[in-house]
Amino acid sequence: MSHVKRDKKESTSKQESGNDVSGTDAGKGKKRAPSPDEGGAAGDRGKRHKAAYEVHQKIAHAVNAARVDREPPLDKLLAAQEKIWGGESVVYWMRMEDVRVKDNRALALASEFAQQNSLPLIVLFVLVPGDYKAHDRSARSIDFRLRNLRNIKVKLQEKNIPLHVITHAGNRFRLPEKIIDEILPSMKATHIFANMEYEVDELRRDIEVLEYGAKQNVRAMFVHDRLAVPPGTFKTGQGKPYGVFSPWQRKWQAFLEAHEEHLFEAADPEGNEDGLRSHTIYGKLFDGEVPECLEGFECRDRDLMKVVWPEGNEVAVQVLNRFLYCSARKADLGLVDPRTMGQEMSIDLESDDDVQLIEDEPTKSKAKLSLKGKMASPTRLRDYASSRNSADSNTSSRLSPYLASGVISIRTILNKVKKLLGNKLESGRDSGPGTWVMECAWRDFYNHVTAAFPRVSMGRPFQEKFAEVQWEVDEEKFNAWKEGRTGYPIVDAAMKQCALMGWMHNRPRMICASFLVKDLMIDWHLGEQYFMQQFMDGDLAANNGGWQWTASTGTDPQPAFRIFNPTSQSETASPDGAYIRYWVPELASLSDKAVHNPYEKLSPKEFAKLNYPAPIVDHAKARKRALARYKNPGYHGEGSD
């Protein structure tokens, strides 16, 4: 039907006749077809003349036709394509969040395009210190990227694909020009592929690459890769983006059930031909090194970080496997390799084909799952619903640094869990796997929020009404918080973990954030920045989302009343005190009761012996102050009873 319509439209267009009526032979009057009115006799003859007239309208003038003949449109189209599709290589631009070869969509697309056009594939990474400074990236996370890039370089070399790493130390906003005017021409490339980044600066940069590139005959293509479900995929009934997690999460779950293709993994890149290594331009790219260190981002505890956060996609898969198949262990709560086996390891982790996690005795509070076939013992995944809030052992996956830098894809992770669950990806609080998948959904959610509400990457509160909340300026207390000297053991333990490990378990993150904002009444932006500067997994969307949620300026639907009591929270985060004893050795000898609140539980004499600070704030008073200030943004008082 549509085809018929299209024919009709085309047959009446001027382009089809080559020109307007005056351009046709009929128009010239040589063999002019009579107009319909000139038909003479009525009836058939009149109709024939009308038809002849119409048909002659479509006949091009000989001169025009000859001109078109000289430049056949097909050749023109191909030449135009050639102009854009030209170039002698194809570039995949790897960025800060997709540092991997496996299941990388832009890389796979670039490779496919290179193969189709018989062009070599080049992988480019541009280090931009100005960006990292502006975004408070930690030296640890930069060093982690560099380590992973070295690992990737070796892998790509095996496929004759060069990894070209350069540093753009100039103005970060001039990166698009640098790429289009210098880097791509130096590689004779007119095609560049990359995965999308959803933060405002990065999106603006990519728009510029796209628009400026088009003017310079460079075609840029950006694709979704970072998340299981791309931002903007679904909206509320009113057509707005979601700002609350629970209804969004139900949509997310349903969407993935209906569109399993979103979890399909991308193909590995095809290798280049051997001859590329001796090519005059591309051969040299194989010799370039990934820098050992980036100026301004020297990682002081690099040796320790290498142990605690080893690099590589294979490592990330092992870390995932430990979480899926091993039990938690107290000894593994801190500065250890995340690939530790756990207590009840009895399975060949790398060949998990016939392992299936099945639901045994589901209960609302703690779903019991067992591994069918090879093993029926507790695993961190199985117990996640009940243990995830405890930091007394390695209850969570410790995958965040690998996910934040894209060393492993979210698809690989979710597919592994899906397989364990008999090819069904459940999410929800009823089981360990369901709860964990829900945590992974939070990662998607905060990225959706970042993309839909760009102001959150611009320092603004998600809920503008809290922009005027009045903060205390107290450097001494802020430093006490950073250094773990607040006199609240759980806060101090967590802040020491942050400083020494570059990472923190989720529950202590929330407790520390709440303490800074609600107990000390210090601006959440300062905490957000400090975490970014310390963490290995620093990620704008998750960090900003976590801070705003805890500071009650974010997506929490019941924000005003949520003020964490650091002592009762301590009992949740460290039920038997192991976490506190590990990170605050001054308190190692205390009883399970005293360890959460030694100032209250011990006599002044006993407390003095500990060499541990007294609480820097009275929580009860601080709570009232916070409630008063949130209730009346702009109010700078202390609150009353």
Ligand SMILES: Cc1cc2nc3c(=O)[nH]c(=O)nc-3n(C[C@H](O)[C@H](O)[C@H](O)COP(=O)(O)OP(=O)(O)OC[C@H]3O[C@@H](n4cnc5c(N)ncnc54)[C@H](O)[C@@H]3O)c2cc1C
């Ligand atoms: C104040 C604050 C700041 C935070 N900053 C970051 C950050 O910079 N980078 C970061 O990756 N996470 C951040 N989080 C979220 C969360 O604390 C970490 O993702 C989690 O502790 C990482 O440990 P894991 O990998 O063992 O997590 P698991 O419990 O094993 O969860 C699996 C994965 O799900 C994702 N995830 C889990 N919880 C969340 C969450 N609440 N928000 C977003 N993603 C989540 C992470 O990618 C995580 O690796 C922050 C939370 C708070 C409260």
